[in-house]
Amino acid sequence: MGSPRIVSAIVGSFCLVATLALPSAAAGEKAPPEKSAKKAGVALSKVATAKNPTAGTAGPDGTVWIAERPGTVRVLSDKGLGDPVLDITKETTNDGERGLLGLAFDPEFEHLYIAFTNLEGTSTVDEFAVKGGEVQKDTRRTVLTQEQPYANHNGGDLAFGPDGMLYIAFGDGGSGGDPHDNGQNLGTFLGKMLRIDPGKGDPYAIPEGNPFADKPGAKPEIWAYGLRNPWRFSFDAAKGDMLIGDVGQSKREEIDWAPAKSGGGENYGWSRMEGTLAFNGEEPENHVPPVFEYDHTPSRCSVTGGYVYRGQKVKALKGKYVFSDYCEGDIRALSMKNGQVTGETNLGVNGGEVVAFAQGGDKELYALAIGGDIYRLDPAKRP
Numbered sequence: 001m002g003s004p005r006i007v008s009a010i011v012g013s014f015c016l017v018a019t020l021a022l023p024s025a026a027a028g029e030k031a032p033p034e035k036s037a038k039k040a041g042v043a044l045s046k047v048a049t050a051k052n053p054t055a056g057t058a059g060p061d062g063t064v065w066i067a068e069r070p071g072t073v074r075v076l077s078d079k080g081l082g083d084p085v086l087d088i089t090k091e092t093t094n095d096g097e098r099g100l101l102g103l104a105f106d107p108e109f110e111h112l113y114i115a116f117t118n119l120e121g122t123s124t125v126d127e128f129a130v131k132g133g134e135v136q137k138d139t140r141r142t143v144l145t146q147e148q149p150y151a152n153h154n155g156g157d158l159a160f161g162p163d164g165m166l167y168i169a170f171g172d173g174g175s176g177g178d179p180h181d182n183g184q185n186l187g188t189f190l191g192k193m194l195r196i197d198p199g200k201g202d203p204y205a206i207p208e209g210n211p212f213a214d215k216p217g218a219k220p221e222i223w224a225y226g227l228r229n230p231w232r233f234s235f236d237a238a239k240g241d242m243l244i245g246d247v248g249q250s251k252r253e254e255i256d257w258a259p260a261k262s263g264g265g266e267n268y269g270w271s272r273m274e275g276t277l278a279f280n281g282e283e284p285e286n287h288v289p290p291v292f293e294y295d296h297t298p299s300r301c302s303v304t305g306g307y308v309y310r311g312q313k314v315k316a317l318k319g320k321y322v323f324s325d326y327c328e329g330d331i332r333a334l335s336m337k338n339g340q341v342t343g344e345t346n347l348g349v350n351g352g353e354v355v356a357f358a359q360g361g362d363k364e365l366y367a368l369a370i371g372g373d374i375y376r377l378d379p380a381k382r383p
Contacts, residue, residue: 040347041316042331044367044375048081050074053368055102055157056358060109060133064360066374069099071116073135076366076374086128086135092116096151096174104158104166105130106199113143113166113198115156122147123154125168127198143203144196144221146189150174153229153247161195162240162260165207168194169244171229177249177280178271183226184284186218191270193230193244195223211265224258226268226287232305232356236260237363238319241339245305245323246290249274253303254290255323257339292334292341302326306357309333311364314379320345322365322377324354331367331377351375 052069056076059065064076071089075082092099094117102115112128112135123146129139148154153171161167172182172191183191197205212218233244240260246268248254252275256268266288271280275293294300304324309317320333329350335343352369359365367375 040345040349041380042314042347042349043378043380044331044349044351045378046373047366047376048076048374049372050081050368050374051372052099052370053356053372053374054100054370055356056366056368056374057104057159058359058361059105060130062361063133064358064366065103065105065112066358066368067100067103067114069094069101069370071100073100073103073112073114081374086112086114086137088114088116091118093119093121097154098148098151101154101156102158102169104160106166107160107164109133111198113158115158115168117148117154117156120147121151123156123170125158141203143198144168144194146170148173148190149180155227155230157230157232159234161235161242163207164197164199165195166198166204167223167233167242168196169227169230169233170194171227171247172270178228181271183228183270184267184272186212186215186222186225189219189221191225191227192219192222193224193227193233194219194221195264196221209263211263223264224266224268226266226270226272226284227256228270228274230305231303234305234307234357234359236308237310237359238308241308243305243308243321244268245303246270247302248293248296249279251275251296252277252293253296253300253325255292255303255305255321255334256288257291257336258288259339291336291339292344299328300325301328304354304356307359307365308336309363309365309377311362311377313364314377317347317377322347322357324351324357324367326353326355326370329354329369349377 055067071092072084073086098117100116125144129136153174155169155171157169172178206220213220229247242258244256254275269287306323351367356368
């Protein structure tokens with residue numbers, strides 16, 4: 001996730017230094033997590049235990065597919081978490097912030113896409129055909145790769161947008177302070193949000209309307225730039241807006257927003273800006289500031305982006321953006337109107353070291369803690 005100061009021993013460090021692999025008890029001296037909050041109407045129901053879960057996505061037949069950092073994919077259903085349906089552990093390195101970091105299905109559930117770092121540390125997006133809910137391993141093909149200069153800020157999240165295109169988030173490549181100025185360089189995938197069409201071309205096509213497709217020297221795959229380490233992004237299932245949780249350097253964590261009608265091209269500022277604070281140089285004229293940011297505190301240090309809640313179970317969360325912070329673990333919600341945040345609520349439930357959220361096909365949300373716990377957000381029971 002990049003530069004979180006998770007325990008005092010790594011305060012000020014440049015990268016996560018393998019803390020993704022730490023059990024939840026390593027978060028320090030926090031009080032035991034409170035699992036329900038009647039006042040907010042929310043409870044966390046533990047539904048499974050995985051091995052370092054890093055991402056999840058809605059799968060066929062009402063299932064939720066879970067990526068485990070070492071390199072396995074497992075299916076969560078009403079029967080619990082099944083045996084691995086995909087295992088690439090012999091092909092994955094998980095030092096630093098690496099490993100199996102993202103997965104997504106195309107809208108028809110005909111193809112599964114995974115994002116991982118291979119044994120050389122190169123970010124890789126692979127595709128598998130899916131038939132009858134089963135991964136066809138012999139159909140595997142590599143769609144896109146990106147060499148990584150460091151073991152942190154690899155990004156690795158994947159999602160299909162409402163337009164049916166595949167969006168891929170990459171961090172700035174790591175170290176600290178973006179030493180290669182990747183965030184503002186349109187000639188690299190690093191520090192970018194990409195948009196491609198894997199259903200066409202070889203190995204993919206550039207979708208019509210990509211903002212930099214005709215700009216000399218720019219990568220035509222780029223949709224937006226100026227990101228440090230986009231640690232989880234999503235699309236509002238009702239409105240199509242994009243929301244990105246972008247991990248800060250040492251002072252600010254930010255959440256970025258783009259409306260569904262956006263034509264892309266947003267510059268979220270890194271590394272000229274850290275949130276709304278100047279970091280390295282002057283603020284770009286085209287800087288799109290975050291819709292929400294917060295300072296680092298003794299307990300908050302690394303944003304985990306989530307989803308706008310569109311489920312049916314928790315009425316109080318309708319239309320609110322749910323997110324967390326890896327160090328704090330509290331689940332929070334933003335109220336938004338016309339792209340403006342109108343309020344922040346601490347829901348009073350804590351999931352431990354939350355590294356990702358997953359949205360099921362029924363639009364209910366799950367929180368994934370790196371130590372293994374998978375929770376579903378449910379309505380709190382009345383006394």
